[in-house]
Amino acid sequence: MWKKKVGELNLSFKRKLSVIFFLFLMCFFNGETMQAAYEEQSMAREMQRIVDGSPALTGALAGISIRSARTGELVYEHDAEIRMRPASNMKLLTAAAALEVLGEDHVFQTELYIKGVQVANVLQGDVYLKGKGDPTLLEKDFDALAKALKRHHISYVHGDLIGDDAWYDDERYSPDIVRSDEQEYYGAAVSALNAAPDEEYDTGTVLLEISPGKRTGKKAIVTMQPQTDYVKVINRTITVPVEGKKKIKVERDHDQNVMTITGTIPEHSVAVKEYMAVVDPTGYALRLFEQSMKKQGIKVSGERKQGKTSEQAKRIATHESMTLPQLLVPFMKLSNNSHAEVLVKEMGKVANGKGSWEDGLEIAESKLELMGMDMESVMMRDGSGISQVNLISANELTHLLYIAQDKTWLPSYVNALPVAGVKEKMIGGTLGNRMEQTAAAGNVRAKTGTISATSTLSGYVTTKSGEGIIFSILLNNFVEDKGIRDIQDKIAVWLAEQENLLESER
Structure with a gap:
């Protein structure tokens, strides 16, 4: 009983001391500072409640970074300096670097050449299909090129049909891709001459x-x-x-x-x-072009093979792809890995004359560093994020999203991000079925990411009172993925619901 009374007295004394300390703070600090401190504690409590309330994160890692979009100031962080696997959040870096290196007017070209002597409707020579990286070539595009050949009054090629993919090197797979992924659409081989089956543009x-x-x-x-x-x-x-x-x-x-x-x-x-x-995307594209030629009644007597376009060949047609901002839509919204790796090689080719992963990543990293990123803290092994060796911190991702706001290409960048709760595929993308009928729906624009034991979400959200927030949530090393995305969604929705979250900045 005596101990209990003493405990109650001690507790009462502590409460009084807390009130005195609070009154001291009220006198020492102005109201805005106190409000900011309260809001910061409120956010920290809510973030901790969400993280601690998920059994899926037991023994796992959670990197969370939240910034003001207006000032870039960090308003909350949890293990946000720890480098983690970003999965497809790596595409945020690839897209930003590509916009910097290639520019918004960039298009990919596919060229058609002929070499030899034409007598009436017979070409005594070869036809060359030269690819320059276009990841959006469809069957109809090969049909259009075949029609161009027909317009030259060629119906018989007494020679070879040659596919030229020398615009890039001959490495087909990014450094860390595993063999079992090579058959999957997300692990498709990369070539400068390729084809896609439909307008989702899963090339190869x-x-x-x-x-x-x-x-x-x-x-x-x-x-x-x-x-x-x-x-x-x-x-x-x-x-x-x-x-x-x-x-x-x-x-x-x-x-x-x-x-x-x-x-x-x-x-x-x-x-x-x-x-x-498919295996050998160059051969795939060449076969589709040959089929298109047959539709036009054009026959080839020689071989179908791969090789470089002869310097004596004459270009008779060029197909141009959509512009880079248009390509970023299926790339980012549908999280297309092949597009990412093509963009890496294209950066290397355009800036350094070499269409390789090594050169492309070097160019991308240098551009991102010039933008203000700390690339010494980033491990960038590919453009898509499929590698388990890629590493970046949540704070570095929010920093990228903050500095991107000063770029003229920002509208193209943000437009390419998936939008929460919007069913239309080329708007909602990988977030189309998430955060529906919440304050985040139609509001959150963010890149998703998923590989084994990794789930990520980084992007932009506007609070209920109109404040811009940048966030990154990197979840790594979990065993069960059930409930993992719910953690990200709860955080994003909570941010969207807030009023005057960053009032102290005004």
């Missing part, structure tokens, strides 16, 4: 669509886009009753364009869509 892939067969027991119906014999499909699927399981698996033989589809699909179910990477 084909799109397989697997639909239920006509009745139970029959194989599924498989279609390919674009339709080409460059890829062989082995169909080992079976259609099962409506109540059956949908379980489709697609695998590609290593170093071969043989894709095997196995599993079951119920009657009347929605088709399964799978993008699968």
Whole structure:
């Protein structure tokens, strides 16, 4: 009892001391300073509540950085100086560097050349298709180039059809990509001459669509886009009753364009869509062009091969891609890895004359450093973020997003970021199904990132009272990913809901 009374007296004394100290602070500091201190504590408490309340982060790392978009001042940080894996948040660096190096007017060209003597409708010589990195070439673009050949009244090529991909080096995969990823759309090979199946522009892939067969027991119906014999499909699927399981698996033989589809699909179910990477994207593009030539009635007697365009060849047509700001939309919103690696090689080619990862990354890092980033603290191994060796801190990411605001290309940069809660794919992108019907919907513009044991989100949000906030949330080394994205969403939504969060700055 005596000890309890003493404890109560001590507690009472501590409370009185706290009140006296608070009154002292009120006298010493002005009201704005006290308000700022209160708001900072409030934010810290909320961030800690969100982080501590997630079992998924037990034993994991969380780097959180929150800045004022107006001043760049850090208003909250949690392990924000620790370098972590950024996953596709690395694309924020790649996009900024590409805008600096290549410029907003940059386009990729694909050129068509002929060499030899033309007699009537016969070309006694060769046709060259020269790629310069365009990651958006579609079947219709090859059709247009074939029509250009037809307009030259050529219907027979007594020579070879040659694909020229020498604009970049012959390294097809970024340094740290694992073998199992090479068949996946996100691990597709990179070439200066390539093709995409549709307007999501997953370059170097084909799109397989697997639909239920006509009745139970029959194989599924498989279609390919674009339709080409460059890829062989082995169909080992079976259609099962409506109540059956949908379980489709697609695998590609290593170093071969043989894709095997196995599993079951119920009657009347929605088709399964799978993008699968091809081996040798240059050969893929060349085959599609040859198919386009056949549509125009143009035949080739010689070989289909890869090589450099002859200096004696004459250019007869050029296809230009969309501009860089337009390309950034599918690149950033859909988190297209191949686009990132093409941009790295293109930076090296344009600025240093060498289309390689080594030269491109060197140029990108130097430009980012000139912008004001501390690149000594960053490990940049590729442009996409697929490498597990990439490292950057949350504070460095928010710093990049802050200094980007002074660039003339900022509107193109921000426009390319996914928008929370917007279903339209080329607006909402990878955030289209997140933070719906919250204060963050249509407000948060941020880049997502996901690789094994890594989930990231960095971008911009406006508070309820109109204050601009920059944030980065890097979550690493978790075992279960259930609930991980909820942590990011809760933080972003909380920021969007706040009023006068940065009142002390005014």
